[in-house]
Amino acid sequence: MLIRTRIRLLLMVLLVTSLGGGIAAVLVINDLQAAMNESHRSRASLVATGEIRDLLLASTGDIEQLPTWQKSDRDRFKKRIARCQQVIQSMGDSATPLPADEREAILELEIPIKNFGRAVTRAFQYLEEGLEEKALNRSRNWLKDHLVPDIGSAVRSLEEIQQKRIVITETRARSASELITRVLVILGIVLLVSCLAFFVLLKRWIVIPIERLSVAAQEISQGHYGMKVPITSRDELGSLARDVESMSEAIEKYQLQLVDRERLAAVGEMTASVAHNLRNPLASIRALAQSCLRNDDQEATLLSLRQVMETVDRADRWLKELLQGLKPIQLEKIDTELASHLEAVADAVRPFSDKLQVQLQVEITEDLPRMKIDFRRIEQVVLVLLNNAIEASEAGNIVQLKSFRRSSEVFIEVIDEGHGMSEEITSRLFTPYFTTKKSGMGLGLSLAQRIIHGHGGRIDVVSSCGNGTRMSVMLPISEADPTSRV
Numbered sequence: 001m002l003i004r005t006r007i008r009l010l011l012m013v014l015l016v017t018s019l020g021g022g023i024a025a026v027l028v029i030n031d032l033q034a035a036m037n038e039s040h041r042s043r044a045s046l047v048a049t050g051e052i053r054d055l056l057l058a059s060t061g062d063i064e065q066l067p068t069w070q071k072s073d074r075d076r077f078k079k080r081i082a083r084c085q086q087v088i089q090s091m092g093d094s095a096t097p098l099p100a101d102e103r104e105a106i107l108e109l110e111i112p113i114k115n116f117g118r119a120v121t122r123a124f125q126y127l128e129e130g131l132e133e134k135a136l137n138r139s140r141n142w143l144k145d146h147l148v149p150d151i152g153s154a155v156r157s158l159e160e161i162q163q164k165r166i167v168i169t170e171t172r173a174r175s176a177s178e179l180i181t182r183v184l185v186i187l188g189i190v191l192l193v194s195c196l197a198f199f200v201l202l203k204r205w206i207v208i209p210i211e212r213l214s215v216a217a218q219e220i221s222q223g224h225y226g227m228k229v230p231i232t233s234r235d236e237l238g239s240l241a242r243d244v245e246s247m248s249e250a251i252e253k254y255q256l257q258l259v260d261r262e263r264l265a266a267v268g269e270m271t272a273s274v275a276h277n278l279r280n281p282l283a284s285i286r287a288l289a290q291s292c293l294r295n296d297d298q299e300a301t302l303l304s305l306r307q308v309m310e311t312v313d314r315a316d317r318w319l320k321e322l323l324q325g326l327k328p329i330q331l332e333k334i335d336t337e338l339a340s341h342l343e344a345v346a347d348a349v350r351p352f353s354d355k356l357q358v359q360l361q362v363e364i365t366e367d368l369p370r371m372k373i374d375f376r377r378i379e380q381v382v383l384v385l386l387n388n389a390i391e392a393s394e395a396g397n398i399v400q401l402k403s404f405r406r407s408s409e410v411f412i413e414v415i416d417e418g419h420g421m422s423e424e425i426t427s428r429l430f431t432p433y434f435t436t437k438k439s440g441m442g443l444g445l446s447l448a449q450r451i452i453h454g455h456g457g458r459i460d461v462v463s464s465c466g467n468g469t470r471m472s473v474m475l476p477i478s479e480a481d482p483t484s485r486v
Contacts, residue, residue: 002235006205014194021187028183032176039169045102046162048087052109053155055080074124081117088113102161109154116151209237216244225252329447331374331454338410339368339403341375345382346401349390357395360386365404369477373455378475381448385414385471388444392418392469405477412473421463429461 069077088110091098098106209231216229225248231241292305346362353360382401389399397417404411421429428434432446445459452459456476463469 004236006201006235010198010201014191014198017190017194018187021183021190025180025183025187028176028180032173032180035169035173035176039166039173042162042165042169045091046159046166048091049109049155049158049162052084052087052113055084077120078117081113081120084113085110085117099161099165102158102165105154105158105161109151109158112150112154205233205235206237209233209241213237213241213244216241216248220244220248220251225249225255329377329450329454331377331451333372333374333455335370336373336375337368337370338373338375338378339364341379342382342401342403342412345379345386349383349386352387353390353399356390356393358390358393359396359398360390361398361400363400363402367405368403368410369405371410371475371477373475374451377451378455381451381473382412382414384444384448385473389414389416389418389469389471392416394418408477410475410477412475414471415468417468420465420467420469421461422465426461426463430459 088106091106212230229241229244231238342364343362346360350360386399386401393399393416399417400413400415402411402413402415425436430445430449432443449459452473452475456478457474460472460474461469462472
Protein backbone atom coordinates (compact mmCIF):
# COMPACT_ATOMS: atom_id res chain seq x y z
CA MET A 1 0.00 0.00 0.00
CA LEU A 2 1.29 3.44 -0.91
CA ILE A 3 2.28 5.83 1.86
CA ARG A 4 -0.16 8.49 0.75
CA THR A 5 -2.99 5.92 0.91
CA ARG A 6 -1.97 4.92 4.44
CA ILE A 7 -1.83 8.55 5.55
CA ARG A 8 -5.27 9.18 4.07
CA LEU A 9 -6.68 6.19 5.98
CA LEU A 10 -5.07 7.39 9.21
CA LEU A 11 -6.48 10.88 8.72
CA MET A 12 -9.91 9.41 7.98
CA VAL A 13 -9.75 7.33 11.19
CA LEU A 14 -8.75 10.42 13.20
CA LEU A 15 -11.48 12.48 11.54
CA VAL A 16 -14.20 9.86 12.09
CA THR A 17 -13.08 9.33 15.70
CA SER A 18 -13.08 13.04 16.42
CA LEU A 19 -16.40 13.58 14.62
CA GLY A 20 -18.06 10.65 16.40
CA GLY A 21 -16.79 11.75 19.78
CA GLY A 22 -17.87 15.31 19.10
CA ILE A 23 -21.38 14.26 18.07
CA ALA A 24 -21.71 12.05 21.16
CA ALA A 25 -20.51 14.90 23.38
CA VAL A 26 -22.99 17.33 21.77
CA LEU A 27 -25.89 14.90 22.26
CA VAL A 28 -25.02 14.32 25.90
CA ILE A 29 -24.56 18.05 26.48
CA ASN A 30 -27.98 18.72 24.96
CA ASP A 31 -29.50 16.10 27.24
CA LEU A 32 -27.75 17.69 30.21
CA GLN A 33 -29.06 21.11 29.20
CA ALA A 34 -32.60 19.76 28.86
CA ALA A 35 -32.36 18.09 32.28
CA MET A 36 -31.07 21.28 33.87
CA ASN A 37 -33.85 23.32 32.25
CA GLU A 38 -36.46 20.87 33.46
CA SER A 39 -34.97 20.89 36.94
CA HIS A 40 -35.01 24.67 36.95
CA ARG A 41 -38.66 24.71 35.81
CA SER A 42 -39.62 22.14 38.45
CA ARG A 43 -37.92 24.18 41.17
CA ALA A 44 -39.66 27.32 39.95
CA SER A 45 -43.01 25.46 40.00
CA LEU A 46 -42.27 24.22 43.51
CA VAL A 47 -41.54 27.78 44.62
CA ALA A 48 -44.77 28.94 42.97
CA THR A 49 -46.70 26.18 44.73
CA GLY A 50 -45.25 27.30 48.03
CA GLU A 51 -46.30 30.85 47.26
CA ILE A 52 -49.85 29.63 46.60
CA ARG A 53 -49.86 27.72 49.86
CA ASP A 54 -48.68 30.78 51.82
CA LEU A 55 -51.27 33.02 50.17
CA LEU A 56 -54.08 30.59 50.88
CA LEU A 57 -53.00 30.09 54.48
CA ALA A 58 -52.91 33.85 55.03
CA SER A 59 -56.34 34.22 53.44
CA THR A 60 -57.80 31.31 55.44
CA GLY A 61 -56.54 32.82 58.69
CA ASP A 62 -58.18 36.15 57.88
CA ILE A 63 -61.62 34.56 57.37
CA GLU A 64 -62.25 34.69 61.14
CA GLN A 65 -62.31 38.50 60.92
CA LEU A 66 -64.49 38.48 57.81
CA PRO A 67 -67.33 40.58 59.44
CA THR A 68 -64.85 43.31 60.30
CA TRP A 69 -63.14 43.49 56.89
CA GLN A 70 -62.94 46.89 55.41
CA LYS A 71 -62.78 47.65 51.74
CA SER A 72 -58.97 47.48 51.82
CA ASP A 73 -59.10 44.01 53.43
CA ARG A 74 -61.50 42.81 50.77
CA ASP A 75 -59.26 44.22 48.03
CA ARG A 76 -56.25 42.53 49.58
CA PHE A 77 -58.08 39.21 49.64
CA LYS A 78 -59.14 39.58 46.03
CA LYS A 79 -55.55 40.32 45.06
CA ARG A 80 -54.33 37.17 46.85
CA ILE A 81 -56.90 35.03 45.05
CA ALA A 82 -56.01 36.69 41.73
CA ARG A 83 -52.32 36.11 42.42
CA CYS A 84 -52.95 32.44 43.16
CA GLN A 85 -54.88 32.05 39.92
CA GLN A 86 -52.15 33.92 38.03
CA VAL A 87 -49.43 31.62 39.42
CA ILE A 88 -51.46 28.53 38.56
CA GLN A 89 -52.03 29.83 35.05
CA SER A 90 -48.30 30.55 34.58
CA MET A 91 -47.51 27.02 35.76
CA GLY A 92 -49.91 25.61 33.20
CA ASP A 93 -48.62 27.86 30.39
CA SER A 94 -45.04 26.52 30.58
CA ALA A 95 -43.01 26.57 27.32
CA THR A 96 -42.24 22.87 27.73
CA PRO A 97 -45.08 20.33 27.86
CA LEU A 98 -45.96 19.34 31.45
CA PRO A 99 -46.14 15.73 32.52
CA ALA A 100 -49.70 14.41 32.76
CA ASP A 101 -49.65 13.88 36.55
CA GLU A 102 -48.36 17.40 37.20
CA ARG A 103 -50.93 18.88 34.82
CA GLU A 104 -53.73 16.99 36.64
CA ALA A 105 -52.41 18.15 40.03
CA ILE A 106 -52.45 21.77 38.86
CA LEU A 107 -56.09 21.38 37.72
CA GLU A 108 -56.97 19.79 41.08
CA LEU A 109 -55.49 22.83 42.85
CA GLU A 110 -57.05 25.37 40.50
CA ILE A 111 -60.67 24.22 41.17
CA PRO A 112 -60.61 24.64 45.03
CA ILE A 113 -59.00 28.05 44.66
CA LYS A 114 -61.78 29.19 42.34
CA ASN A 115 -64.38 27.76 44.76
CA PHE A 116 -62.63 29.49 47.63
CA GLY A 117 -62.89 32.80 45.84
CA ARG A 118 -66.58 32.23 45.04
CA ALA A 119 -67.34 31.31 48.67
CA VAL A 120 -65.77 34.47 50.01
CA THR A 121 -67.56 36.53 47.37
CA ARG A 122 -70.93 35.08 48.51
CA ALA A 123 -69.97 35.86 52.09
CA PHE A 124 -69.43 39.46 51.07
CA GLN A 125 -72.94 39.47 49.52
CA TYR A 126 -74.48 38.06 52.70
CA LEU A 127 -72.76 40.71 54.75
CA GLU A 128 -74.02 43.42 52.46
CA GLU A 129 -77.55 41.99 52.89
CA GLY A 130 -77.13 42.10 56.68
CA LEU A 131 -76.89 38.32 57.14
CA GLU A 132 -73.59 38.38 58.97
CA GLU A 133 -73.96 35.22 61.08
CA LYS A 134 -75.19 33.16 58.19
CA ALA A 135 -72.41 34.41 55.90
CA LEU A 136 -69.70 33.76 58.45
CA ASN A 137 -71.00 30.30 59.33
CA ARG A 138 -71.43 29.36 55.66
CA SER A 139 -67.90 30.48 54.84
CA ARG A 140 -66.42 28.71 57.86
CA ASN A 141 -68.27 25.46 57.18
CA TRP A 142 -67.29 25.55 53.51
CA LEU A 143 -63.66 26.25 54.28
CA LYS A 144 -63.51 23.65 57.07
CA ASP A 145 -65.35 20.84 55.37
CA HIS A 146 -64.41 21.28 51.72
CA LEU A 147 -61.92 23.94 50.66
CA VAL A 148 -59.18 23.57 53.25
CA PRO A 149 -58.93 19.76 52.92
CA ASP A 150 -59.17 19.98 49.12
CA ILE A 151 -56.61 22.79 48.84
CA GLY A 152 -54.21 21.14 51.30
CA SER A 153 -54.47 17.81 49.50
CA ALA A 154 -53.96 19.44 46.09
CA VAL A 155 -50.98 21.47 47.29
CA ARG A 156 -49.31 18.44 48.92
CA SER A 157 -49.96 16.33 45.84
CA LEU A 158 -48.49 18.98 43.54
CA GLU A 159 -45.46 19.52 45.79
CA GLU A 160 -44.78 15.77 45.93
CA ILE A 161 -44.99 15.53 42.13
CA GLN A 162 -42.68 18.53 41.71
CA GLN A 163 -40.18 17.22 44.26
CA LYS A 164 -40.11 13.84 42.54
CA ARG A 165 -39.62 15.62 39.23
CA ILE A 166 -36.73 17.60 40.70
CA VAL A 167 -35.08 14.42 42.00
CA ILE A 168 -35.53 12.72 38.61
CA THR A 169 -34.16 15.67 36.63
CA GLU A 170 -31.23 16.16 38.98
CA THR A 171 -30.41 12.45 38.75
CA ARG A 172 -30.67 12.72 34.99
CA ALA A 173 -28.41 15.80 35.00
CA ARG A 174 -25.81 14.03 37.16
CA SER A 175 -25.91 11.01 34.87
CA ALA A 176 -25.53 13.25 31.83
CA SER A 177 -22.63 15.08 33.49
CA GLU A 178 -20.90 11.79 34.33
CA LEU A 179 -21.55 10.58 30.79
CA ILE A 180 -20.02 13.76 29.36
CA THR A 181 -16.97 13.23 31.54
CA ARG A 182 -16.67 9.62 30.38
CA VAL A 183 -17.17 10.58 26.75
CA LEU A 184 -14.55 13.33 26.95
CA VAL A 185 -12.08 11.06 28.76
CA ILE A 186 -12.63 8.24 26.26
CA LEU A 187 -12.41 10.68 23.37
CA GLY A 188 -9.18 12.13 24.77
CA ILE A 189 -7.69 8.66 25.26
CA VAL A 190 -8.73 7.60 21.75
CA LEU A 191 -7.28 10.77 20.25
CA LEU A 192 -4.08 10.38 22.26
CA VAL A 193 -3.69 6.76 21.22
CA SER A 194 -4.54 7.69 17.63
CA CYS A 195 -1.95 10.47 17.62
CA LEU A 196 0.69 8.18 19.13
CA ALA A 197 -0.15 5.52 16.57
CA PHE A 198 -0.04 8.15 13.85
CA PHE A 199 3.43 9.31 14.88
CA VAL A 200 4.71 5.74 15.36
CA LEU A 201 3.44 4.72 11.94
CA LEU A 202 4.81 7.88 10.34
CA LYS A 203 8.19 7.11 11.87
CA ARG A 204 7.98 3.52 10.67
CA TRP A 205 6.73 4.41 7.19
CA ILE A 206 8.66 7.60 6.48
CA VAL A 207 11.28 8.66 9.05
CA ILE A 208 13.14 5.33 9.43
CA PRO A 209 13.23 4.64 5.65
CA ILE A 210 14.49 8.18 5.01
CA GLU A 211 17.20 7.69 7.66
CA ARG A 212 18.19 4.42 5.98
CA LEU A 213 18.27 6.16 2.61
CA SER A 214 20.46 8.89 4.14
CA VAL A 215 22.88 6.28 5.52
CA ALA A 216 22.91 4.54 2.15
CA ALA A 217 23.61 7.85 0.38
CA GLN A 218 26.51 8.53 2.76
CA GLU A 219 27.90 5.05 2.17
CA ILE A 220 27.60 5.51 -1.60
CA SER A 221 29.32 8.91 -1.35
CA GLN A 222 32.22 7.14 0.40
CA GLY A 223 32.53 4.63 -2.43
CA HIS A 224 30.60 1.66 -1.01
CA TYR A 225 28.58 1.07 -4.14
CA GLY A 226 27.57 -2.55 -3.55
CA MET A 227 25.45 -2.05 -0.45
CA LYS A 228 21.73 -2.78 -0.34
CA VAL A 229 19.22 -0.35 1.16
CA PRO A 230 17.32 -2.25 3.94
CA ILE A 231 13.84 -1.13 2.80
CA THR A 232 11.53 -3.93 1.68
CA SER A 233 8.21 -2.07 1.54
CA ARG A 234 6.37 -1.68 -1.75
CA ASP A 235 5.58 1.99 -1.38
CA GLU A 236 7.15 5.17 -2.71
CA LEU A 237 10.21 4.94 -0.44
CA GLY A 238 10.67 1.27 -1.30
CA SER A 239 10.65 2.22 -4.97
CA LEU A 240 13.11 5.02 -4.23
CA ALA A 241 15.37 2.54 -2.39
CA ARG A 242 15.41 0.26 -5.44
CA ASP A 243 16.22 3.28 -7.61
CA VAL A 244 19.09 4.20 -5.27
CA GLU A 245 20.44 0.66 -5.49
CA SER A 246 20.19 0.75 -9.27
CA MET A 247 21.94 4.13 -9.29
CA SER A 248 24.66 2.75 -7.01
CA GLU A 249 25.22 -0.21 -9.31
CA ALA A 250 25.33 2.09 -12.34
CA ILE A 251 27.85 4.37 -10.60
CA GLU A 252 29.97 1.36 -9.65
CA LYS A 253 30.02 0.14 -13.25
CA TYR A 254 30.83 3.62 -14.48
CA GLN A 255 33.58 3.98 -11.87
CA LEU A 256 35.12 0.69 -12.96
CA GLN A 257 34.99 1.79 -16.57
CA LEU A 258 36.44 5.16 -15.64
CA VAL A 259 39.22 3.53 -13.62
CA ASP A 260 40.02 1.28 -16.56
CA ARG A 261 40.13 4.25 -18.91
CA GLU A 262 42.28 6.25 -16.49
CA ARG A 263 44.55 3.26 -15.99
CA LEU A 264 44.98 2.90 -19.73
CA ALA A 265 45.55 6.64 -20.06
CA ALA A 266 48.09 6.57 -17.21
CA VAL A 267 49.84 3.61 -18.81
CA GLY A 268 49.91 5.49 -22.11
CA GLU A 269 51.32 8.62 -20.46
CA MET A 270 53.85 6.58 -18.52
CA THR A 271 54.87 4.69 -21.64
CA ALA A 272 55.31 7.94 -23.54
CA SER A 273 57.29 9.40 -20.64
CA VAL A 274 59.46 6.29 -20.33
CA ALA A 275 60.08 6.23 -24.07
CA HIS A 276 60.94 9.94 -24.12
CA ASN A 277 63.18 9.82 -21.06
CA LEU A 278 65.03 6.66 -22.18
CA ARG A 279 65.38 7.65 -25.85
CA ASN A 280 67.49 10.70 -25.06
CA PRO A 281 70.02 8.87 -22.80
CA LEU A 282 70.26 6.02 -25.30
CA ALA A 283 70.87 8.45 -28.16
CA SER A 284 73.55 10.18 -26.09
CA ILE A 285 75.19 6.86 -25.24
CA ARG A 286 75.13 5.83 -28.91
CA ALA A 287 76.63 9.14 -30.03
CA LEU A 288 79.37 8.91 -27.39
CA ALA A 289 80.13 5.30 -28.34
CA GLN A 290 80.43 6.28 -32.01
CA SER A 291 82.72 9.15 -31.02
CA CYS A 292 84.93 6.71 -29.08
CA LEU A 293 85.14 4.44 -32.12
CA ARG A 294 86.13 7.29 -34.43
CA ASN A 295 88.50 9.03 -31.99
CA ASP A 296 91.92 7.54 -31.26
CA ASP A 297 92.66 10.11 -28.56
CA GLN A 298 92.61 8.26 -25.22
CA GLU A 299 91.71 11.39 -23.25
CA ALA A 300 88.74 12.12 -25.47
CA THR A 301 87.71 8.47 -25.18
CA LEU A 302 87.87 8.63 -21.37
CA LEU A 303 85.84 11.82 -21.40
CA SER A 304 83.21 10.16 -23.60
CA LEU A 305 83.14 7.15 -21.27
CA ARG A 306 82.61 9.44 -18.28
CA GLN A 307 79.72 11.11 -20.08
CA VAL A 308 78.31 7.64 -20.82
CA MET A 309 78.49 6.79 -17.10
CA GLU A 310 76.78 10.07 -16.17
CA THR A 311 74.06 9.45 -18.71
CA VAL A 312 73.53 5.92 -17.40
CA ASP A 313 73.42 7.21 -13.83
CA ARG A 314 70.85 9.84 -14.82
CA ALA A 315 68.68 7.20 -16.46
CA ASP A 316 69.07 4.98 -13.39
CA ARG A 317 67.94 7.78 -11.07
CA TRP A 318 64.98 8.43 -13.31
CA LEU A 319 63.98 4.73 -13.22
CA LYS A 320 64.31 4.73 -9.40
CA GLU A 321 61.98 7.73 -9.18
CA LEU A 322 59.56 5.93 -11.47
CA LEU A 323 59.57 2.84 -9.25
CA GLN A 324 59.17 4.95 -6.14
CA GLY A 325 56.05 6.57 -7.63
CA LEU A 326 54.53 3.15 -8.30
CA LYS A 327 55.11 1.71 -4.83
CA PRO A 328 52.59 2.16 -1.98
CA ILE A 329 53.65 4.76 0.60
CA GLN A 330 54.27 3.49 4.13
CA LEU A 331 53.44 6.12 6.75
CA GLU A 332 54.97 5.96 10.24
CA LYS A 333 53.15 8.51 12.38
CA ILE A 334 54.69 9.70 15.62
CA ASP A 335 53.98 12.57 18.00
CA THR A 336 55.69 15.50 16.29
CA GLU A 337 56.14 19.25 16.71
CA LEU A 338 55.18 20.40 13.22
CA ALA A 339 56.48 23.98 13.46
CA SER A 340 60.14 23.02 13.81
CA HIS A 341 60.02 20.74 10.77
CA LEU A 342 58.37 23.43 8.64
CA GLU A 343 61.12 25.87 9.58
CA ALA A 344 63.76 23.22 8.75
CA VAL A 345 62.29 22.74 5.26
CA ALA A 346 62.19 26.51 4.73
CA ASP A 347 65.88 26.75 5.72
CA ALA A 348 66.72 23.91 3.31
CA VAL A 349 65.15 25.60 0.26
CA ARG A 350 66.31 29.13 1.09
CA PRO A 351 69.61 28.78 -0.86
CA PHE A 352 67.62 27.69 -3.92
CA SER A 353 65.25 30.67 -3.60
CA ASP A 354 68.17 33.06 -3.06
CA LYS A 355 69.83 31.71 -6.19
CA LEU A 356 66.73 32.55 -8.22
CA GLN A 357 66.35 35.91 -6.39
CA VAL A 358 62.96 34.88 -4.95
CA GLN A 359 62.16 36.08 -1.44
CA LEU A 360 60.92 33.37 0.93
CA GLN A 361 58.69 34.48 3.83
CA VAL A 362 57.71 32.15 6.68
CA GLU A 363 54.70 32.78 8.97
CA ILE A 364 54.02 30.04 11.52
CA THR A 365 51.63 30.72 14.41
CA GLU A 366 52.58 29.76 17.94
CA ASP A 367 49.43 27.73 18.66
CA LEU A 368 50.28 24.78 16.42
CA PRO A 369 49.72 21.58 18.43
CA ARG A 370 51.80 18.46 18.51
CA MET A 371 50.42 15.98 15.98
CA LYS A 372 50.74 12.32 15.07
CA ILE A 373 52.24 12.55 11.59
CA ASP A 374 54.99 11.06 9.46
CA PHE A 375 57.15 14.20 9.60
CA ARG A 376 59.55 12.96 6.88
CA ARG A 377 56.68 12.57 4.43
CA ILE A 378 55.21 15.95 5.44
CA GLU A 379 58.63 17.52 4.89
CA GLN A 380 58.68 15.89 1.45
CA VAL A 381 55.26 17.40 0.62
CA VAL A 382 56.23 20.89 1.77
CA LEU A 383 59.53 20.64 -0.11
CA VAL A 384 57.71 19.77 -3.36
CA LEU A 385 55.28 22.66 -2.92
CA LEU A 386 58.03 25.19 -2.11
CA ASN A 387 60.24 24.07 -5.02
CA ASN A 388 57.33 24.30 -7.45
CA ALA A 389 56.39 27.76 -6.15
CA ILE A 390 59.98 29.03 -6.38
CA GLU A 391 60.43 27.62 -9.89
CA ALA A 392 57.16 29.24 -10.99
CA SER A 393 58.25 32.67 -9.65
CA GLU A 394 60.33 35.35 -11.27
CA ALA A 395 63.18 37.33 -9.76
CA GLY A 396 61.85 39.73 -7.16
CA ASN A 397 58.67 37.71 -6.44
CA ILE A 398 57.72 36.57 -2.96
CA VAL A 399 56.88 33.00 -1.93
CA GLN A 400 55.07 32.63 1.41
CA LEU A 401 55.01 29.58 3.68
CA LYS A 402 52.21 29.88 6.25
CA SER A 403 50.89 27.52 8.89
CA PHE A 404 48.06 28.07 11.35
CA ARG A 405 45.39 26.26 13.32
CA ARG A 406 41.66 26.57 12.64
CA SER A 407 39.31 24.63 14.95
CA SER A 408 40.38 20.95 14.80
CA GLU A 409 42.54 21.35 11.68
CA VAL A 410 46.06 22.60 10.88
CA PHE A 411 46.68 24.35 7.56
CA ILE A 412 49.96 24.66 5.64
CA GLU A 413 49.84 27.14 2.77
CA VAL A 414 52.37 27.91 0.04
CA ILE A 415 51.57 31.08 -1.92
CA ASP A 416 53.50 32.38 -4.94
CA GLU A 417 53.23 35.37 -7.28
CA GLY A 418 53.90 33.43 -10.46
CA HIS A 419 51.93 33.29 -13.69
CA GLY A 420 49.29 30.96 -12.21
CA MET A 421 47.57 28.06 -13.97
CA SER A 422 44.50 27.60 -16.12
CA GLU A 423 41.52 25.50 -15.01
CA GLU A 424 42.55 22.73 -17.37
CA ILE A 425 46.02 22.46 -15.85
CA THR A 426 44.64 22.75 -12.31
CA SER A 427 42.22 19.87 -12.92
CA ARG A 428 45.11 17.60 -13.97
CA LEU A 429 47.65 18.86 -11.46
CA PHE A 430 47.68 15.70 -9.31
CA THR A 431 47.52 13.24 -12.22
CA PRO A 432 50.57 10.92 -12.23
CA TYR A 433 53.12 11.70 -14.97
CA PHE A 434 51.47 15.01 -15.86
CA THR A 435 53.89 17.92 -15.81
CA THR A 436 54.32 21.33 -17.43
CA LYS A 437 58.09 21.39 -16.78
CA LYS A 438 60.70 20.62 -19.39
CA SER A 439 62.26 18.10 -17.02
CA GLY A 440 60.72 15.84 -14.39
CA MET A 441 58.24 12.99 -14.39
CA GLY A 442 55.15 14.66 -12.95
CA LEU A 443 55.08 12.48 -9.82
CA GLY A 444 55.84 15.08 -7.14
CA LEU A 445 52.34 16.46 -6.61
CA SER A 446 50.76 13.03 -7.10
CA LEU A 447 52.95 11.62 -4.32
CA ALA A 448 52.23 14.68 -2.16
CA GLN A 449 48.48 14.17 -2.54
CA ARG A 450 48.77 10.48 -1.62
CA ILE A 451 50.80 11.39 1.48
CA ILE A 452 48.27 14.00 2.65
CA HIS A 453 45.33 11.66 1.98
CA GLY A 454 47.12 9.05 4.08
CA HIS A 455 47.02 11.54 6.95
CA GLY A 456 43.29 12.07 6.47
CA GLY A 457 43.79 15.53 4.98
CA ARG A 458 43.49 17.20 1.59
CA ILE A 459 45.28 19.60 -0.75
CA ASP A 460 43.32 22.51 -2.23
CA VAL A 461 44.52 24.59 -5.17
CA VAL A 462 43.44 28.16 -5.92
CA SER A 463 45.01 29.53 -9.08
CA SER A 464 44.22 31.58 -12.15
CA CYS A 465 46.33 32.83 -15.01
CA GLY A 466 48.29 35.93 -14.02
CA ASN A 467 47.30 35.84 -10.33
CA GLY A 468 49.69 33.35 -8.80
CA THR A 469 48.85 30.13 -6.97
CA ARG A 470 47.81 29.16 -3.45
CA MET A 471 48.44 25.52 -2.41
CA SER A 472 46.64 24.77 0.87
CA VAL A 473 47.27 21.56 2.84
CA MET A 474 44.77 20.60 5.56
CA LEU A 475 45.74 18.10 8.27
CA PRO A 476 43.18 17.00 10.88
CA ILE A 477 44.20 17.05 14.54
CA SER A 478 43.37 13.49 15.57
CA GLU A 479 44.79 10.42 17.22
CA ALA A 480 45.34 8.54 13.98
CA ASP A 481 46.78 5.05 13.57
CA PRO A 482 50.56 5.12 13.94
CA THR A 483 51.07 3.22 10.66
CA SER A 484 49.14 3.15 7.42
CA ARG A 485 49.68 2.49 3.73
CA VAL A 486 48.46 4.69 0.90
